[in-house]
Amino acid sequence: MGALSIRNVKKSYGDTHILKGIDLEIEQGQFLILVGPSGCGKSTLLNMIAGLDDISSGEIHIADRLVNNLSPKDRDIAMVFQSYALYPNMTVRKNIAFGLEIRKVPKAEQDAIINRVAKTLQMEHLLDRKPQQLSGGQRQRVAMGRALARNPALFLFDEPLSNLDAKLRVEMRAEIKLLHQRLGTTIVYVTHDQIEAMTLGDRIAVMKDGEVRQFGSPQQIYDAPADLYVAGFIGSPSMNFIPCQLHEEAGMAVVMLDNGQQAQKVTLGPLLEAQRPFVGQRMILGIRPEQLTDPASAHGDRPDLQSLSATVEMTEPTGPDTLVTVTLNGVRTVARCHPRAAGAPGQAVQLSLDPTKALLFDPHSEKRVG
Missing domain, CATH: 3.40.50.300 (P-loop containing nucleotide triphosphate hydrolases)
Structure with missing residues (x-):
């Protein structure tokens, strides 16, 4: 009933x-x-x-x-x-x-x-x-x-x-x-x-x-x-929204993330059919802070994890972890790291991105694609 x-x-x-x-x-x-x-x-x-x-x-x-x-x-x-x-x-x-x-x-x-x-x-x-x-x-x-x-x-x-x-x-x-x-x-x-x-x-x-x-x-x-x-x-801190361009390489969905000094290739996984019409177009990459973290916290032995370098702009300790703000593709992006791996403002850090949790959105309709 x-x-x-x-x-x-x-x-x-x-x-x-x-x-x-x-x-x-x-x-x-x-x-x-x-x-x-x-x-x-x-x-x-x-x-x-x-x-x-x-x-x-x-x-x-x-x-x-x-x-x-x-x-x-x-x-x-x-x-x-x-x-x-x-x-x-x-x-x-x-x-x-x-x-x-x-x-x-x-x-x-x-x-x-x-x-x-x-x-x-x-x-x-x-x-x-x-x-x-x-x-x-x-x-x-x-x-x-x-x-x-x-x-x-x-x-x-x-x-x-x-x-x-x-x-x-x-x-x-x-x-x-x-x-x-x-x-x-x-x-x-x-x-x-x-x-x-x-x-x-x-x-x-x-x-x-x-x-x-x-x-x-x-x-x-x-x-x-x-x-x-x-x-x-939904989510605290909010999901990161990073503007990017979608590419296809050997059937895989690929985006480039620029840290201000270099562009870094990130492979998101197999290109989905719903994403195919967007190849070559601007999209928005959505990634939650806990899915962008230091390699040790990300269980860095996973072969699909994507490595990124970035420069720390700000840190916000919360106790069990620290929120680290960096810039990727010109927008402030928050990573959730272990306090010992958070670095300090101005310091270079290595981050691991979990591609299985990354989402792509159409910037015009604002709908999730795939």
Whole structure:
């Protein structure tokens, strides 16, 4: 049974098109992330799933029920907001119980649900406190508890961690991940944070300008981004985009990378049929920083690894590794190296490029080729 099906959903305000035909589908128990920059339409889509905003056209099905014309209370959903939306004059117990009282759940059943939720979220000791006596993370936990008490078909999270500091955000992210694994709930989660998207979701919809640019698993989107936008948005640091010209030598795809002193030939692997029309043309080579590294970190005994020399412009230590900025074909390019192999500004370094991870993009359509 499909937990959520979104079919050609559009949203317009007059001549302004906010959503331009969204198609998404997830199964029971999956964790869907809607990710993208501010203004891409992800929160609008979430509000339409919740029934807080009208649909201009298309269909939304929750648990195989068409919900276009159902009010939020009839959609069997629970929503967790960025602002927590707790009642300040009520205790945690009362906040969790409020929706149960509205639905006239018997008192004994209410108590059992509250105890179960409190135990699940490890907040039994908070039940008699009021929101002003809680930290930001505790308030968010209460908001989640109130949603869990509903036991709905679908949980909706609207940037729930954006008000928390960095350390607490990491901790709460882990809580949400563990909660999903324990309960097998179906979740739709909106965020602008690609780290949250990669770590939490089973499925990710990367959005821009009211469209889904790619929909897939985190690894699919990371390894095979559909276009330059997705490739640059997902991953930290971002993928390097190096302008180049594609050549063919004995059936192999070849590009030249200039470090400012010499041009160096890089063989990317067998030329794919989809790439053949681009031979002799300008393209964009995409390579992630961890796929451009020092030879020891790259397991330099692999015969297909491509060796490059470059001059260090800047280093950024991160602890376990160091980000090394060099220039290739006139653009700053980031390599991820072991701290002992990072070099210093002005120093020459040897780098290994993994050609099996290199991608080529059409600079005109911005689509990945091959």
